Amino acid sequence: HEVKLVRKFFNKEIITPGIRISSKNNDQKRIMSPRAAFKQGSDWLVIGRDLTKGNIKNNLKKLSDHLSQ
Helix, strand or coil, X not given: CCHHHHHHHCCCCCEECCECCCCCCCXXXXXXXXXXXXXXXXXXXXXXXXXXXXXXXXXXXXXXXXXHC
């Protein structure tokens, strides 16, 4: 959520954790969608369980569809 602020002081690539394709928080208090993170200025996204749990191929398709909206 602070990517824009960090970008003002840090002129390197920014890696953003807590990215969720779904809106479920699970065990994390603060999450952001991949599209929102890129709009904020993130260069790299850390996406864990939303990709690795279940059918990875289907999950990658969900991510691709989400980003192309």
